[in-house]
Amino acid sequence: MENDLSRPLLSVIVPVYRVETYLPKCLDSLVGQTYADLEIILVDDGSPDRSGAICDEYAARDSRIVVIHQENRGLSGARNAGLDRATGEFVAFVDSDDYLEMSMYENLMVAAMERNADIVIGDFYMILESGISRRYIRVPDDGSLEKVREMILADRIPSYVWNKVYRKALFDGVRYERIRGFEDLQITPRLFQRAHKVAFVPEAGYYYNCLNMNALTAVFNHRPELNVETKYGMFAAWKEHERVARELGLDVAGFAETRAIKSAISALVADRAHSVLEPEQKRQLTGYLEEKRAVEIGGKHRMLRWFARYSTTLCRLYDYGSFVWRKYKARKNKLRE
Numbered sequence: 069m070e071n072d073l074s075r076p077l078l079s080v081i082v083p084v085y086r087v088e089t090y091l092p093k094c095l096d097s098l099v100g101q102t103y104a105d106l107e108i109i110l111v112d113d114g115s116p117d118r119s120g121a122i123c124d125e126y127a128a129r130d131s132r133i134v135v136i137h138q139e140n141r142g143l144s145g146a147r148n149a150g151l152d153r154a155t156g157e158f159v160a161f162v163d164s165d166d167y168l169e170m171s172m173y174e175n176l177m178v179a180a181m182e183r184n185a186d187i188v189i190g191d192f193y194m195i196l197e198s199g200i201s202r203r204y205i206r207v208p209d210d211g212s213l214e215k216v217r218e219m220i221l222a223d224r225i226p227s228y229v230w231n232k233v234y235r236k237a238l239f240d241g242v243r244y245e246r247i248r249g250f251e252d253l254q255i256t257p258r259l260f261q262r263a264h265k266v267a268f269v270p271e272a273g274y275y276y277n278c279l280n281m282n283a284l285t286a287v288f289n290h291r292p293e294l295n296v297e298t299k300y301g302m303f304a305a306w307k308e309h310e311r312v313a314r315e316l317g318l319d320v321a322g323f324a325e326t327r328a329i330k331s332a333i334s335a336l337v338a339d340r341a342h343s344v345l346e347p348e349q350k351r352q353l354t355g356y357l358e359e360k361r362a363v364e365i366g367g368k369h370r371m372l373r374w375f376a377r378y379s380t381t382l383c384r385l386y387d388y389g390s391f392v393w394r395k396y397k398a399r400k401n402k403l404r405e
Contacts, residue, residue: 076157076181078173078233079107081150082164083143088118090165090280095126098162099133103173108133109150110164114140119164144244144251151239159236161229165280172273176233179267186238186263191272192231195279205231207268214318220260221313221320227256231274238262247301248294254305257312295391296335296344303331303353325363332357333369334390336376341387 080098084091098108110133112120120137127133136149147161158180160173176188194201205225208215219225229252238259244251260266306328313321332353339345345353357373365373375382 075103075105076177077105077107077155078103078158078160078177079109079150079154079156079236080160080162080173081109081111081147081154082162083111083113083146083150084119084123084164085113085115085140085146086117086119087115087164087280088122090167090277091119091122093167094162094164095122097167097170099126099130100170101168101173102171103177105177106132106173107154107156109153110135111146111149112137113142113146114138142246142248144246147251148243151243154236157236158233159239160233162274163230163276165277166230167275167277169271169273169275171271173233175269175271175273179269180233180235183265183267185265185267186235187232187259187265188267188269189225189232190269190274192228192274192276193272195275195277197279200275202272204272205268211266211268213263213266214316216266217260217316218318218320221257221309221318222323223253223309227253228276229256230276234259235263245304247304248297250298250301250305254301254308257309261312261316294344295387296338296342299331299335299338300345300349300353303328303335303356306331307356325360326365329357329360329363329365330369333365333372333376337372337383338387338390340376340380340383 082094082098087094095108095110098106108130110123110127112123112135120135123133123135127135134153136153138146138149141149150161151159158177160176162168172190176190179185179188189205189207191205192203194203203226206219207225208219216225220227242255242258242262244255247254306324309324310321310328313324335345336350336353336357339350339353372386375386
């Protein structure tokens, strides 16, 4: 299929891991996009099933598809490999167990061109056990960049990367850090800080699959110790929100600071229970909390901070109960309205 040279090339980066059941539907929705000016980069992240072979089969049929086979590096490593390979003026991301409306990128890219936008955001659907539910992006009436940034930093506009297209220049010198579960939440503030214009389209084009609990992007795992890394990832993400908010002089910095403090305490409690984090990660957590020692926190997190300092047994009891509850809530949120 020939590209229209008058329209920007869009590089679509698709990390692939253990999705042989879902991958064909995802790829069919990509190769059939009405916006044909695509470079589709499939990153086989050491998948142990037939996912890599499926990628090769599709690449043999469509010259726009590039396949990268690599050892497992996690979601961040897969996306970074795609970014390093991408040649488009714009980039987008797709999770390989999801799929798209055929007109999704047409709608987003037309808005990017007509409005000279660096980031374009669309609505999306959640695929739940109870059915498919649309999610609406709530945007400020005047569309001002400052208000959009405030909403991103307060997580009132979701930080998901897959319902957006980005001017690739925003990623110059910016790559995903390897944290568990909150990669999008961490990188999004940097991108919106760099953007000069953000646009919205009212169409929903992305279908996010909440039913695949084994995907590379899954946050919760059956082994409770992996929840330590998730908690650290949340801390790293909210710390980045705070940093960007302070650099931009936005009031939402205090909100992000509170979230980062609570996440740091939770991570230390979980790590005392399981001893998972690297020494440098522990130093970051304790150093941040020491820096924020004058910030008031609620009684629950004062208690948890005491647990983290003095009692491994209490940390293990709390972490186990917390993990079971969070896992239950996560599954409930994924499978029900």
